[in-house]
Amino acid sequence: MIENIALAVIALACLAAIFGALLGYSSIRFKVEEEPIVEELDAMLPQTQCGQCGYPGCKPYAQAIANGEDINKCPPGGDTVMRQLAERMGIDPKPLDGEEKPKLIAFIREDECIGCTKCIQACPVDAIMGATRQMHTVITDECTGCELCVAPCPTDCIDMLPIEITTQNWQWNLQRIPTKINTEL
């Protein structure tokens, strides 16, 4: 009787040891490299580095989201980004905390610029060129429209302007293209 029980225990113990070793090995050998969630979340964010979420940049916010922060704190990303974040984090979408505005671009009225370099220091993406007591200007292509340069300007010479629509960024709309004609004359 006792021998049977001992046999069963030994057999199960052996099996457990074998499968444990197998699982342990495969977990190392076939380890799936997963992209860190922070990088993924960071890639979804619009990279305006505007700090409207309360974090000093998009990456810290991505880190915070990974740690359980709300997903609705990115007004520049808007509803689209919020939904992407919600999907990635597996949580329900929430109404955006803040107003979704069309993207703007900073513009320095160069006559009024006194060359204080305050906006240069404020710009999170180094999109403002200039030197002390020299006129500054915004590199339009690099500007993310974060508005961080507007407040520090002592002469209030920075405007946030809407992006000019050109043939490059113009969008088609419906009823613009005839694709069918009445061929039975």
Place this chain on the structure above:
Amino acid sequence: MTDKFNLLSDEQLANISSGKLWHFHGGIHPHENKLQSNQASIRDAGIPPTLVIPVENKGHVPELLVNVGDTVLKGQPLTKVYSAMVVQHASSSGIVTAIEKRPSLHPSGLPVTSIVIKTDGLDRSVEYVKPPAYQTVAPALLVEQIQQAGIVGLGGAGFPAHLKLVQHEQIKLLLINGAECEPYITSDDRLMQEQAAEIIEGIEVVNHILKPQLTIIAIEDNKTDAITSLQQALKNSPNKENITLRVIPTIYPSGSEKQLIEIITGQQTPLGKHPSELGIVMHNVGTVFAIKQAIIDAKPLTSRIVTLTGDSLEKKGNVSVRIGTPIQYLLDQYWNDDTSIKQLIIGGPMMGFTVHSADAPVTKICNCILTPTAKEMPAPRAEMACIRCSECANACPANLLPQQLLWYSKSQDHDKLNDYNLSACIECGACAYVCPSHIPLVEYYRISKAEIKTAENEAKKAEIARLRHENREARLAQAKIDRQAKHKQAAEKRKAQLKEKNGGEDLIAAALARAKAKKVTESASVPDKTQSPQKDAVAAAIARAKAKKAALAEKNSAEQENTTIETAAVDPKKAAVAAAIARAKAKKAALAEKNTVEQQDTTTETAAVDPKKAAVAAAIARAKAKKAAQAEKNKTEQQDTTTETAVVDPKKAAVAAVIARAKAKKSALAEKNTAEQENTTIETAAVDPKKAAVAAAIARAKAKKAALVEKQPLESQSQAPDNSAVIAERKKRKEQARLHKQQKEQIQPEQQTEPSAAEIKKAKIAAAVARAKAKKVNLAKNSESEEQK
């Protein structure tokens, strides 16, 4: 460069040259409507009063060669070569009146930078110098001449022609596209009918540049006249051996590049690849004609053939239009009835787009202006739901699934659209043509394509912004580290200088030693025999600490001594000195509690001073005891009140701050007490309480500052976690500097040998302050290290 694996093999070429034709998937047979315009020969549209020549391409404006007010001649270049862009030329003579943004021939109608020329009607042209025979010129030079002549693909896409002429080694097959499958358009048809010989010459030029093994001219079988004239021209051509005319069945969209390649070669161009990877280059007949004019006649591209058709026009047909002619000018000449205008379509009815302003100029891509009447092209019928009949999939020449693309276009699912190869869609409109639900499928695709392009651009910009932000952060962090290193270096230099100035003594080390010494004496009550120059201050501090103990011990003999207080001398100086001595003596008293009285008794030499001294010592001791009790009380009270409100993390900092404040208060009280006591005895010490108060105030301010400094890293920690260490370090350094300064101030009076009462007091105060500081710093350090943990 070209992947040779995809190149057509000789076997395939032999197969192609045998005359075999293939089919592409799908395709439709819309009504051709070509007869309206292909009956009359090409006319000249005339010289409009103003020419508007757009020079902007994809947002880039090349360097201009003319200024406002300049006189220009026909064929005069207006721009320089800018990257792959071709040169633009004046298409008639006149004066440049403006260089400004004008409405463009684009579905958006948005203005682009254009050169406006007021024509003089003389049409004077620059002198065309007959170049040497092209056979003697290197192909690369010819390609450059073609760019200088401003030749783009005239089939409708406007791709710069010279870019399709550069890879001359690998080209096996040259296809000349004369299919012209789009309804209504007949410009290539008429050109082939009228200029067949010149087209063949142009093909020979391209053959010379590309040296293909085989050249095929493809024409749809509905253009019988064009086929005849080309065959005639080929017969007359001296180099006709490797040029073949291939008549293909009429099916829309056979004129599309990839579809025509499939018809002629049976090969499908891989997705996202250029036909040149198969060793195939295709040029439109109009382009070839323009190449002939540029290379053989040295005439740049200044005009093109435009089909003017649609029932709104009185005279339909093909006209040779100068580039830059406003559409309105053409309409004025050919308009039938203003009221019949419904819409202006540039290109054909299948692939064209509507423009809203007739002010837009004819450009090199404009092969047809279609002005249908409402009867001819009624308003599109209401869109209905997709019934998934798959008619569109059957018609699609690119073998896509239009119904799936529609579904994902509506839901803006860009990933799925990419999965279903939306980018392979040639926007031919076959799907919309066959759709029984009248869904304008191509419109959805165009919108989605634009959205995807925008999203891609934004992603690219976001990536750049991210990199720039990261680089900036790294740069700022490096600058901070550099700055700290610099400050540290400066601090060390200062320290070394100070050490030199103080005769090789490290003051900070001394201060630390003192603090340590104090601790040791507090715990072990072993008399410290430090040999440092601050001996006096240390001694004073120790004495006070001892006095506490002495006060306790002397309670027994207090009654006895109380009686002697009344007899205390009034001599202020002596009393002060006595107080100092008394404190020193108190140390001894602490050592041997009961021996004190005996010692006092046995010392006969100081007998006169003893009673006084004992009295003062007792008084001080009592005051100290009281003060200690008070301070303790204050401390506990304050601690209680703050611990309730403080949250877990800043609590420690707050407590530390409170303790520091309490210490500061305590020292202030101590100073006050001693000041008051001494005030009663010393007249000259009138200034001292003020000093004491100032010292106390400074101590309090410092304590507050320390508390603030401690709070700040906590706040900033949540924002930038890496900063806390830096801030802590900076704070420590500041504290050290402050201590340093303090000691410097403290040492100067102490080092003086004359122990006047005021100086002793000052030393005392300084010692107290220093102690408070040292304690505060210790506490702050502790709390910091705890936080960091």
